[in-house]
Amino acid sequence: MKTNFITFADTASQSAGGSEQDAALLDAYSSTVVTVAQRVSPSVVQIKVQTKPASRPGSGRGRAQPGRDENSGGSGSGFLISTDGYIITNNHVVANATHITVTLAARGDEPSRDYEATLIGRDPATDIAVIKIYADGLKAIRFADSKQVQVGQIAIAIGNPYGFQYSLTAGVVSALGRTLRSESGRLIDDVIQTDASLNPGNSGGPLVNSHGHVIGVNTAVILPAQGLCFAVSSNLTALVAGQLIMQGRVRRGYLGIAGQLINLTERIRLYNQLPAKTGVVVSHVEVDGVAENSQLQPGDIIVRFGQQSVATMDDLHRLLTDATIGQSISLTVLRNNRPVSVTVIPGELPG
Incomplete structure (x- = not known):
């Protein structure tokens, strides 16, 4: 049997080699981050907004709080998605803004530049908003999948x-x-x-x-x-931004009902062969003409939307896309604990 001994010199050599490899890996990571920073920074903007301050309860509608300026401000970030000045940011950054200022990064010997921005559209449901500036020499950033x-x-x-x-x-x-x-x-x-x-x-x-x-x-x-x-x-951002740029808003379907989560008993669930343990019970039906919902009744429990199972109100929100507006949709509801098929025609969610 041959025995190999590791000397202190060998150990030191391996340690030195490991340190060199670690240094190389660290350099590679650092190089990646530095390269990304240099590539992306020109497309990132600072957003400053002025908003009307909220009035205090009992202080009179629209009256500013004592000791505060007429306008209050805030700031956030955004990034250019096109060379003609479209910028994506969060809805909560620009919500209720009366004035929006965008600051572009300094480039070389050029100082930073400020531009007044126009609100194109915002979508509170996804917290995405699009604003636009008019400037030359803009650098856009690309979306990944x-x-x-x-x-x-x-x-x-x-x-x-x-x-x-x-x-x-x-x-x-x-x-x-x-x-x-x-x-x-x-x-x-x-x-x-x-x-x-x-x-x-x-x-x-x-x-x-x-x-x-x-x-x-x-x-x-x-x-x-x-x-x-x-x-x-x-x-999701690209989808919402596209609709905001084209239409100024995101269209969504609307059933015109008030509902809430309800637990289904094991007996009802097994008898009706339902995959979910909950459904959405209709507590109120709005007769406003926006949606055709006359076949729905208070007390109905919605368990299926078309071919999709419904367990929560969030499921309904997710399924009521712009593609459902004006289309006949079959809902399966439990009425007196038995499945009943009703037809609805979603309207457009009021903006």
Whole structure:
């Protein structure tokens, strides 16, 4: 039997080799982040808004609070998606804005530039908004396919935290397929979770991959938690932004009902062969002519929309897309604990 002994010289040699490999890997990572920063920064903008301050209860409608300016302000981030000046940001950054100013990064010897922006459209249901500036020499950023994003890949966030221009944080994609409740009450689907640090002012900035392509729009952070930050996926953002640019809003279907979650007993579920343990019970039917819903009755429990199972109001919101507007849709409801098929024609959700 042959025994090999490792000498101190061999150990030192291996340690030195390992250090060189670690240094090479670190240089590669650093080089990637630096390259992305140089490529993306010219497309990231700082957004400053002026809004009417909220009136205090009992102070009179529209009256400003004592000791405050007539206009209050805020700031956020955004990024250029076209060379003719279209910019994506968060809805909550520009909501109720009376004046929007966009600051472009300084380039070479050129100082930073300020432009007045026009609001093109905003969608509270996804927290996405589009604004536009009129300027020359703009550099746009590309979208990546968020369906190709994988847990563990590099995620780089660029924005303006606390008003400081163009800060960068790097991390990884820590989870996919999250949902986030928007200000409108609807769920935002396919949200990307990352541990790249986000702070106030980062909202609306891009979350990019190692190629400098947008995989998400930074939108929220859970303050008590460490490393729980969220971004609206690039695919959803591109879809919403396209509709905002073309139509100024996002069209969605509307049933004209008030409903709430209800638990189904095991007996009812098994008897009717239902996959979900809950449904949506209709508590009120609006007869406003926007939607054709006369076959629905209070007390009906909606369990299916077309061929799709319905377990919550969020399921209904997700299924009521613009494609359903004006179309005859078959709903399966439980009426007196028995399945009944009714036909509805969704209208357009009032904007």
